[in-house]
Amino acid sequence: MMEKSRKTTLSEVAVAANVSPITVSRALRSPEKVSAEARERITRAIADLGYVPDPAARALASGRTDVVGVLIPSVSNNVFSDVLHGIYDGIADSTLSVQLGTTGYSPLAEERLIRVFLSQRPSGLIVAGHEQSPAARRLLAEANCPVVQIMEIGPQPIDLAVGLSHFDGARAATAHLLDRGYRAPAFLGAQMDPRSQRRLAGFREGIRLAGRDGPDRVVTTPEPSSVSLGCRLLADLLARHPEADAVLCNNDDLALGVLFEAMRRNLPVPDRLGICGFNDLEMMAAAQPPLSSIATDRHGMGRMAVHLIRQRHGGTGPARGHALDLGFALRARESTAGRRG
Amino acid sequence: MMEKSRKTTLSEVAVAANVSPITVSRALRSPEKVSAEARERITRAIADLGYVPDPAARALASGRTDVVGVLIPSVSNNVFSDVLHGIYDGIADSTLSVQLGTTGYSPLAEERLIRVFLSQRPSGLIVAGHEQSPAARRLLAEANCPVVQIMEIGPQPIDLAVGLSHFDGARAATAHLLDRGYRAPAFLGAQMDPRSQRRLAGFREGIRLAGRDGPDRVVTTPEPSSVSLGCRLLADLLARHPEADAVLCNNDDLALGVLFEAMRRNLPVPDRLGICGFNDLEMMAAAQPPLSSIATDRHGMGRMAVHLIRQRHGGTGPARGHALDLGFALRARESTAGRRG
DNA sequence: ATCGTGCATGACAGCGCTGTCATCCGTCAA
């Protein structure tokens, strides 16, 4: 049953290269500590034998792994897959590898995964958001590896944070809508996770700052976001607030759905209805009319998170408690060109 | 520098539970071999001490890991993130974990990653596609763990395969377009990976079977797929083949771009231009007009791949060489309702 | 000639766990 497919070991390489095992180990970990000739022989022996180090043995012996743990709510969400992409780009030229865990937006699952990840003594941990359970926060605070919270920047990072202010982004978008002459902007939200909550708060703040005292035009649902949900949310909104003349959507999927629903209802965009999304996925600019959105640098967040971890290992980089704001950019396109008439 | 954040070990649990270490190990691996009382004490001790097993030590001692290696070209592609989602759902109720590697469509990177993954003695390997380099194929064939090729079913799987025939899917879509009265269907393709090539071949076969001898209306590009690329490809197509009255798109992103570009050009869909995508992402049904597509069960592929690996470990499941066809479904929607007039 | 210094290398032990075999004990058939 347990057929041993003979793995070449470090010792076998050592024999072939006529050095001791420890020298082979050094040639791999810190080549500069090994003489050029020895290194040469070892390199050849490794190639000849097709040797690949055993990460488990290395981890056990050294007490550390080259693994970066990544905790995100879900992989089937454009936002997180962009972040993940950035993370992979960040580790590309290193020996690091990624251990991905998905929490499904459950704090309990998150806590469990943190425990599992920490048991592997990772090189670093990247977690999405700032809403860890108290126990999870404690675990992370006591972890002896860099911990980077991504997606948003909060008041006090556990260790490091990279993200943006979703509140500010939504407020800017709201100001933009008002600026363009929309008089009754609404907010549509799905999957109301903490970041969505913050966007909603930013929307309300934007309305408040403009001195509008009208009704609170907000339609949200805990359902996961999707394009078809965008269609339904617009229908809901118009049923409840027929006067709404612009929507700030929690994310771009909803915005696309809103666009399609508006087309079905012959509501001219942007003349009768302004539409603004959040994240600025690639499709937004290609839509007809092109859809406005708040651009966020998701790829950069992932890459930067890895960068911070690597800096920390190099002894440089920002100190504990540093939050890096990657900001956002308002991409004003035709879908929010303003009311006509 | 190297502060030892004291990890509780299995031996400490053993002391606390007043049993030998090996019994604790057994209580974790195969609880039925341990008496109820001992199990009870051990469980409590584990909880009290917050013990988490060290996977590296376990891997080293047992010669295996509970890791499933997953090799996909890219994470920032809806198709693969759906598959990944399925994989995570597949392992949800097990002790398995996922090790993800992205090849960026490079056979060399793939080969390297296969080597790295195999060095961890994984419980299984899931690789996208059938186009491994000869060396990679050999590695996989000799791996002593189940290997599942996903995305498509080919002539001879290395071990197991789960997927669908992209050729048949595209042929069915082409037949559908012709069926609905479109006389000059074209094919638009981006990121012409092997699966896209197969779809193109299926398109041509569909045309051939219908006895059309017209020009080969095909526009492809090696660029990665995107919505805006769909816009550009339609522009290209119309410049070269103004008579084209329907497009089969390599994937749904392109189809969406085509729809937007058609709107910009005031080409009525489906009257003047039929549009069909591939994969049937959620947005297709929500579009206006709703877009036809070939539905593929990407989530199911991931789940099934894991299922096969778990079956194999249980000693059941299909034998080496089995290819599981998950099929496809033509979702005919308004975007291919046919020419008018 | 003597010593210290720095570099390249090696010996040794052990990381935390599990495979293998051995041991122990209670139970039941003869």
Add this chain to the structure above:
DNA sequence: TTGACGGATGACAGCGCTGTCATGCACGAT
């Protein structure tokens, strides 16, 4: 009562690698 048997538990060694020290050597300073 005896022996066989099976279930529960334990002792031992070792997985492949690296941390820690120790060693050997060539070199220049004294």
